[in-house]
Amino acid sequence: MIRRQILRYTPNQRTNHWLVAILFFTAALSGLALFHPALFWLSHLFGGGPWTRILHPFLGVAMFVLFLGLVIQFFRANFFISNDRLWLRRVGRVIRNEEEGLPPIGKYNPGQKLLFWILLLCMLVLLFSGLVIWRAYFSEYFGITSIRWAMLLHALAGFVLVLSIIIHIYAGIWIKGSVSAMVHGGVSRAWAKKHHELWYREVTRDEHPERPISKKG
Incomplete structure (x- = not known):
């Protein structure tokens, strides 16, 4: 652990995150190229239309698999707690950068938790709908109505x-400090206490566990 800093993300977690980010942008750009003729010029980034059509589903599946790695590592920290409901009711203060009256929160704030579950839901819908419309392998097993609904979803x-x-x-x-944490892994103790006080207490308590009482004599 960096001196006077708290480790927020391990090297494996950071690598996983940035690989998902890279795959997201490639999948998004290739998907946009296939979405509308006005955006077809984006297909040149992937070697033309045929290669874009071939690569897009593989990029999507790879993104989903790596995203599952993040889910496995972070899903416990994204369960909602009682303080989160109060934080959401006072989200206006968060937007105005008014910290007074906000409850302490864990490793992720309620906004981040909502985003986490929305991303997971979107990834699942994209995966299963994508399999239905993947012409090279699966679409022949589904009727035209199912394929149309899958394309819409x-x-x-x-x-x-x-x-x-x-x-x-x-x-x-x-x-x-958020981007720096995902690049370097650590955050300052002041940052952790300010933005994620419950997590800060948990981490610092783990660093300095209470010593057992001696029973000598």
Whole structure:
């Protein structure tokens, strides 16, 4: 652990996150190229239309698999607690940067938790709808009505996912220190206490466990 800093993300977690980010952008760009003729020029980034059509589903599956790695590591920290409901009721103060009256929160604030579950839902919808419309392997097993519904759900889930990632990026930039944590792994103790006090207490308690009482004599 970095001196006077708290480890927020391990090297494996950071690598996992950035690989998902890279795959998201490649899957999103290739998906947009296939979504509308006005965006077909994006297919040149992938070697043209045929290669874009071939690569897009594989990029999506790879993104989902790696995202599951993040889910496995972070899902426990994204369960809602009682303080989260109060935080959400006072979210206006958060937006105005008014910290007075906000309850202490854990490793992730309620906004981050909502985003986590929205991303997971979108990923699941994209995966299963994508399998239905994946012509090379699976679409022949489904009727035209199922394929049309799957295409609609795929587009809607993709739209929500892109908006969610934009919010995620904006929030990461807005809260100074968030991006640095995902790059370097550590955050200052002051940052942890200010933004995630319950998590700060938990981590510092683990660093300095209470010594057992001696029973000599």
